[in-house]
Amino acid sequence: MTSTAATAPRAATSAANLRDQFVITTSELIRTDPDVAVVLAEITAAQFGPVAAEHPERVINVGIREQLLVSAGAGLALAGLKPIVHSFGAFVIERAWEQVKLDFGHQDLDGVLVGAYGSYDWPAGGRTHQAPGDVALLDTLRDWTIHVPGHPAELDRQLRRSVRGGGRAYIRVGDGQNPEPHLEDGLVPIRRGRRGTIVAVGPTLHKTLAAVADLDVTVLYASTVRPFDGATLRRTLAAPNVIMVEPYLAGTSAAEIARVLADLPHRQLGIGVGDPDQHRYGEPADHDRLHGLDPAGIRISIDRFLEWS
Template structure:
């Protein structure tokens, strides 16, 4: 776990299309989280003959030249998400390291049986990269929203789940995942943080006495604003599975834990309970509430609707820690 000093952040500047405002960097270029995935994947495909990419139309325009140049390792199956996962499993069985990519709602939920059987049941490794998070494109409606993806994966065992909050974390996590042979889910979504942190471990950003707040991935910016003058410890977690029970226990100023996640509220409640099984503790899970509120609007509207904006987080955390 990395220990850093507290840093000030500018006020959150939500835009109507928050996905278009996901700004970070790769090298000297300023790009969004999804473009970082594209840039890193393109480099891996050029330099590593073991790397393969399977698409289901989404993002195929960004790999059009490689689809033509490397048809054996870059495959677009069209709008067939179940086939996307089955093809990835087949490539893995042939000795390649497949990256399967589309929107998270299509990758995990629509193709769930293939995730469960073709990959998990057969113990086949692959890197799944889902974009658009929980509600990054509200205009797409419920079909494009996936706040339950991590909770679904929790019904399986042995998965690594990365929830990066910065393009540099996307780059590092993807490279490490492709170098391995296990089953990895890289969840890309939400507004990026101001700066990158350790992409695999949990980082302590500040110390406090009245409780411990864990911000997962892109929830850090709003969480840091919400707790900036509260007497709490703040941890940042860009990798949430496996759950870092050691880091949590090592940073308990008081056995009150708030976990702020960018998907279904309480998704990691069981992990917190297990990590603190021998301690008399309290926990509060903050995240997406009712996943189907029948609303469109903007991502910022949904943040407020679920209490995930700085003001909403502040009210819940302040009340919970007793300040």
Template sequence: MDTMRDRLAPVLSRLLDEDPRVAVVLAEIGKDGFTEALRRHPDRVINVGIREQLLVGAGAGLALTGMRPVLHTFASFLVERPFEQVKLDLGHQGVGAVLVSAAASYDWPAGGYTHMAPGDVALLDTLDGWTVHVPGHPDEAGTLLRHAVAAGDDKVYVRLSLQSNAQGRPVDGGRFLPVREGRSGVVVAVGPLLDTVLTATEGLDVTVLYATTVRPFDAAALRRATAEAGADVVLVEPYLAGTSTAAANDALADVPHRVLGLGVGRAELRRYGQAAEHTAAHGLDARTLRERISGFLGGGTTA
């Protein structure tokens, strides 16, 4: 199966052909996928080199002229390194862009901590008005990329990962999808962690919601689910643990509830290893998730 990032250049190349407002801005990474698109649209495929602050600044400049810029590089270089430009050049100036990242939290451990970004979504949460998509499958990545580009002049972040679920689902760029129904609590599985969560909760009497758009947070879906399954909620996110805890608490502010946020830990893992070893070390493997979820929700099983 191809990866989410494999879908990036084909989808954006088609959008460049279809919409004269679309521009793609790169910082060296990923340029090989746009060779043909650059030939066809030399004025709308721009490589600024390894200059990530300029990447965002150039995108904001294009947006000020009425273009719909799509910016791409690794998450740590797209959100963390040029954060001031994201905050000011886009947010302060009131213009939008589509930021599409790669490498997720720890997809390339050999790159070291400079190429890891478990805090990217939490960092964007400090800013107003961002939509955040976290696809869990290449098909969903293609769909959400198109949603992002078509979203007027909004500020949108699309978080791509090498980790993937086995099959794509009919995502719509907004709602959480109910995947399993139960009566002893709600588990929200974000993006590529759905399959692992389904394995971890097999036989447990819990509702599982699938989230591929986490900002805005689908408070209505969580409220509906907790009305049926009880107001204990576990969030399983492929980035910094607890990133969406406040959003879940806000959604349930008027009812007694408990929230457990699971995700990537704050401690830096200084050995490269493999991505699967990082997953296990952060407690995001199926066995550990089952222990933590059943321990929090009481371990009830389906009849």
């Protein structure tokens, strides 16, 4: 296989949600770049049917074998291809963790892992299908770029850049989305204030903005969380109060904040998924309320934190 795209890339069709956009963008990459392949483990296989009929050698469904899923992707990378490896985040990161760590990380191979359904985007699947700890796990490895898109246009951009730019990337798809995209690199300033800085990650932005509409705070938006854009955080820091609103385990980015602000006295709060073993089903909105990730819950946590500033 060559490394040159067969035809010039074109803008992807806009999708209504992140998972549909993943299929659209990946299908176009397969059609336009003969080195791109996607590896699936039944999840989303039906949606890839049209492009699989055109390029069956580069749309590979290994069945319900998630360890093989990741190892097959690493094998394609060893053969010089650009693999996109996809399943539920709970399967592609947690269930196949040893293969992620060794087959991609230890062998220093390039590839893109795409985990769907976020922390609890399909509550009916139960705890086996939930992955609030995926980003925290990847934080134990080196040299992974982690994207948490909050809009289909962001996912399209991140996936294209990840495939063409090389390196190891994880794209976390799930937990709702924001009404508008923000396509700038790094932390994006949304509004400025004096009492503290809130970093809203991916699909938490619209809920965070609703929660702080009348508060005098800075809001920064992050759709890429690793590497962490510490320079923008420091440049925009008006008060030594930092709040991370993340759609995964609360406190996942605490070490990043501490590292970036190590020479500055500061306080920080992590708002995110609390106890992941609540033994609850319901709908995603119910889990937002349970973990304080709905606008009301976010506001309560912020008010309590700022009371002591």
